[in-house]
Amino acid sequence: MSACVYCHHDRGRRSCPVLGGLISTTCCGRHRGVEIACPSQCRYFKEHEEYQRARLSLGFHEAWLKATAQIYDKHQSELLNWIIFFEISIYEYFHRNTRGTDEDLIEAFSFVKHKLSPLEIIETVGSELERHLWASTQAYLKSHPELDENLAKAGIEVFEALIRMLKGPAEPRQALHGLLGHIETYIGVPEEIAKASKESPVETPKIILPGR
Numbered sequence: 001m002s003a004c005v006y007c008h009h010d011r012g013r014r015s016c017p018v019l020g021g022l023i024s025t026t027c028c029g030r031h032r033g034v035e036i037a038c039p040s041q042c043r044y045f046k047e048h049e050e051y052q053r054a055r056l057s058l059g060f061h062e063a064w065l066k067a068t069a070q071i072y073d074k075h076q077s078e079l080l081n082w083i084i085f086f087e088i089s090i091y092e093y094f095h096r097n098t099r100g101t102d103e104d105l106i107e108a109f110s111f112v113k114h115k116l117s118p119l120e121i122i123e124t125v126g127s128e129l130e131r132h133l134w135a136s137t138q139a140y141l142k143s144h145p146e147l148d149e150n151l152a153k154a155g156i157e158v159f160e161a162l163i164r165m166l167k168g169p170a171e172p173r174q175a176l177h178g179l180l181g182h183i184e185t186y187i188g189v190p191e192e193i194a195k196a197s198k199e200s201p202v203e204t205p206k207i208i209l210p211g212r
């Protein structure tokens, strides 16, 4: 038997395109998209991801509707538009990057909120996700003068509350799956992303013979 390339203990059963060998089903399930930056077209990543997003999208949608009901009632369209933009910006990031957890999102929200407070000085450059969200926030504020820093923060806090509420102890990407599924099912994937996704075929990892 060939041992898993990740834990060197269990039997390796799936060809992992990142680690270049056979990974156990447990390690693949536990670490894909968390410690392992899977290619988005790897079938083990893709099939699980699609299943989880579809499964968790309704729960996210219902919580989202509740969280935004007051904003909707008050006709705060500038805030609602920002909320949708921000969520799509998260989606864009996870279209290009497969790795990230609910905790990473919460940290990134706090990074952007600190950046929006002119009196607070941030020393760190931030993670790739943090830099991405901050760059899109800055661009949005520039082109939407009706949205000020405080309102922008209020929008981010909506997501912070949703992620905190929907995350689970067993699955580090649970709330994120819901958010990404919410875009796909209820908000709509931006056209350029939808088009690009259709063009790339699913990658079936090559079978690696045991013992090699």
Ligand SMILES: [Zn+2]
Pocket: 004, 005, 006, 007, 008, 009, 010, 023, 024, 026, 027, 028
């Ligand atoms: Zn393993």
